[in-house]
Amino acid sequence: MATDFKLYKYRWVVLAVFMFINLTIQMLWIAYAPITGPAAAYYGVTDLQIGFLAMSFMIAFIPLSIPVSWVIDTYGFRLAVSIGAVLMGVFGLLRGFAGQNYTLVLWSTIGIAAAQPFLLNAWTTVPAKWFSIEERATAVGMVQLANLVGTALGMVLTPILIETISIPNVQWIYGGIAAFSSVLFLVFAREAPATPPGPAGSEARALMLDGLKHALTVKSFWLYLCVSFIGLGLFNGITTWVENIIRPRGLTPTDAGTLGALMLVGGVLGAVIIPPFSDKSHKRQPYILLGLLLAIPGLIGVTFATSRPLIFISAFVMGFFLVSTNPVGMQYAAEITHPTPEGTSNGLIQLFGQASVVFVYIMEALKTADGSFTPAMVLMIGLLVLSALLVTRMKNPEKPPELESQPAID
Secondary structure: OHHHOEEOOOHHHHHHHHHHHHHHHHHHHHOOHHHHHHHHHHHOOOHHHHHHHHHHHHHHHHHHHHHHHHHHHHHOHHHHHHHHHHHHHHHHHHHHOOOOOHHHHHHHHHHHHHHHHHHHOOOOHHHHHHOOHHHHHHHHHHHHHHHHHHHHHHHHHHHHHOOOOOHHHHHHHHHHHHHHHHHHHHHHOOOOOOOOOOOOOOOOOOOHHHHHHHHOOOHHHHHHHHHHHHHHHHHHHHHHOHHHHHHHHOOOHHHHHHHHHHHHHHHHHHHHHHHHHHHHHOOOHHHHHHHHHHHHHHHHHHHHOOOHHHHHHHHHHHHHHHHHHHHHHHHHHHHHOOOOOHHHHHHHHHHHHHHOHHHHHHHHHOOOOOOOOHHHHHHHHHHHHHHHHHHOOOOOOOOOHHHHOOOEEO
16 A cells, blocks of 8 residues: 555655765775876876776775675665775765875775775665665766766866865765765765655565575676676776877876766766666666667777867767666666566676776776877777677566555655
């Protein structure tokens, strides 16, 4: 009955503080990517060592993802995300105090990286606890938006700030913002509303181990894991090496920040605009396929364009369509693997995505003698085409029982 469940306005408060901590950890992740050259010179290390600061997030994610998903599904997202928030705030501030000591910067970064799974693996759990089924892809899209805004801010602000502020002071500012966002989450986040957002029993989920076994028997879920692996590998590879990719074409670190920001602004818009259409029609697979297909021209432009305007437009187009597939895909995975806990399905997707750190290494390995990343980018184009082909084999989820009745609004 509709009286047994309703939506609370406070869900937006919970979502907002969750979005804020996701935003700040992305700033901490990407802060060195647009200033790879200047940072390498400042710390007296190689470009690869600076790139490793971003790659450490993906590497740390691999062993931590499944245990963190267990914590989320067993003890709730509020406790799990609070652990991540505290780690992020503490190590974010420590990185600012590291000065010119690259070793201390690296260990502080690893501490921040350990916090990331606690945040990313709860992306679908928070909406499942507070939002109706018709809002969940949209809510996941909002969290994705926050991540992209954080990445865009790190991309754009860092090259500008280091013109007048030292690199350690920039990191201290970012760490302070992260600590503030952590405090807000600890104060305002709540585990669940007084009454559920869906019909009684509609959100019953299996125990994590049983749910994990079930998820791995679903063919469409395996296909989406492969798609996620490629898509996030492409995204992480380009954001990690953005300055190196465009440097041979005569573009500057500021241009790299602009390109990255435009790609992310496109992603923000895609994550906001596309998921509501998927929610309204309750169709997931067609929107994932469309996003991948339309991202291909943008990736081709980023690979081969030589003029600033064309490179920038291509980055925006690629970001808009590629990123829009992620929130839709995560909700798709949560639906086709039911009753697997959301934290488990989300964690597996994030695990495969972060395991795509191998793409970052491959891109560096394929770099030509003159520093060009074109061979690696051509490989990415081929893999994106392969992803689209895999999506054509995925089945659209059946209409869930939650859509048969409407929750009351508080």
